[in-house]
Amino acid sequence: MSNYRIDFAREILGVPFTVGSVGIQRARDPERALRAAELRFARQHGIGDWRERADRAVIAEGGRT
Numbered sequence: 001m002s003n004y005r006i007d008f009a010r011e012i013l014g015v016p017f018t019v020g021s022v023g024i025q026r027a028r029d030p031e032r033a034l035r036a037a038e039l040r041f042a043r044q045h046g047i048g049d050w051r052e053r054a055d056r057a058v059i060a061e062g063g064r065t
Contacts, residue, residue, distance in 0.1 A: 005059070006022050007057070008057050009058075
């Protein structure tokens with residue numbers, strides 16, 4: 001199990017602006033970490049889907065330890 005950090009960004013005129021980050025303490029693989037982060041981000045912001053606040057979610061460089 002590894003640690004991951006997922007960054008959520010909104011693109012404005014083609015430039016991504018980070019609107020939030022979520023740390024996942026334990027996940028079997030990056031795909032599971034990404035899914036868990038998407039759900040957590042939506043809950044934190046009180047929305048049904050993370051895409052209401054962000055255009056993309058990516059595992060941050062160096063986020064895995």
